[in-house]
Amino acid sequence: MKRTVFLICLLLAPLAATAAGGNGQLDEVKIDLRDKQALQRGARLFVNFCLSCHSAGYMRYDRMGKDLGIPEAVLKDNFLFSAHRPGDLMKATMPHDDAKLWFGTAPPDLSLVARSRGPEWFYTYMRSFYQDEVSPSGWNNRVFPHVAMPHVLYEWQGTQQAIFHKDEHGQQHFERFELTKAGSMSPEEYDAAMHDLTNFMVYLGEPAKLHRYNIGVFVLIFMAIFTLLMYALKKEYWTDVK
Ligand code: HEC
Known part of the structure; x- marks a missing residue:
């Protein structure tokens, strides 16, 4: 009996470890790949604000259009900024080497980021940029310290500063964000937009999921x-x- 209990504990140990170590500070996000409207809004956001630096090199525009129910005329007019044909791969506008020179590190391909990092991480990341005078870009990120990416959506979210507190060992702990300048969106609207973007990134990471x-x-x-x-x-x- 003791042996069985011991074995069960051993089997469950990894679960406990992920529960404890799994960065409890990530915010939850509900993914619904059947919500075509949300996916379309996310796709539009991605093409407008992210494709200038990042690629999604495994995806073609026409495949995305078909999967998300975007009519071809709309796709051509509103999505093909950095491409010529609907059959093209979604490549970044900015040349890889220039980007590396400017940012010190090249913006990675984002096709699989929602799978490698997880949707919660991505959702939290997009809402966790804060002003930091010491950083070269003027921005830092709570879940990606010293990130080289500037906060490209700050006009929507506004600017925020991070409040930390020191524990008895002198270690800094994040406490909360404080909005220093309001953006064009309310916090709820910005969260909703980031929800749509996260939904789209999950689709991008595994398009076959829809089928x-x-x-x-x-x-x-x-x-x-x-x-x-x-x-x-x-x-x-x-x-x-x-
Ligand atoms: C001006 C160029 C630029 C734009 C525009 C941009 N990024 Fe970035 N992004 C970067 C750079 C540079 C990095 C690399 C950061 C590093 O490694 O420190 C990065 C890193 C990231 C990462 C972390 C990837 C990883 O796993 O390491 C994510 C996620 C990301 N960007 C998402 C986005 C999204 C979503 C958008 C559109 C809303 C966007 N980025 C727009 C430059 C950009």
Whole structure:
């Protein structure tokens, strides 16, 4: 018995470790890939504000258009800023080497960032830029200290400063943000926009997920019919036994 308890504890140990170490300071975000409107808003935001520096090099514009239900004319007029044809890959406008020179580090491809870092991390990151005089760009980020990326959406969010407190060992701990200058959006509107962007980044990281949802529905319908059939069959067999 003791051995079993010990083994179960051993099996559960990694869970406890992630729960404790999994950066409890990330904010929750609800992902809904069936919300096409949200995905379209996120895509528009990404193309307008991120593609100048970052690529999403595994995605083609026309594939995205088809997946998200964006008509081709709208795609051509509103999404193709850094490309010529709908079949092009989503490449950054800024040449890689120039970006490296300007920022000290090249902006990475963002195709998989929501998978590698997680949606919560991405959502928190986009809302955690704060002013920092010591940093070369004038910005710092709570979940990405000394980040080389400037806060490209500060006109929407406004500018905020981070309040830290020191513990007895002299270590700095983040406490809260304080808005120093309001942006064009209210905090709720900005959070909603970042929710849409995060939703889009999750789609970008795994476009096949959209199709899996549809397949899932068919599988459930099939299971329901199959269960009914099996039940009928069972009843049929047991009438002979009795
Ligand atoms: C002016 C150029 C520029 C623009 C525009 C820009 N970024 Fe960045 N971004 C950077 C640079 C440079 C880095 C690398 C930061 C570092 O490593 O310190 C970066 C890093 C990131 C990272 C961290 C990636 C990782 O895993 O290390 C994310 C996420 C990100 N950017 C998201 C965005 C999003 C979303 C947008 C659009 C709203 C955007 N960026 C617009 C320059 C830019």
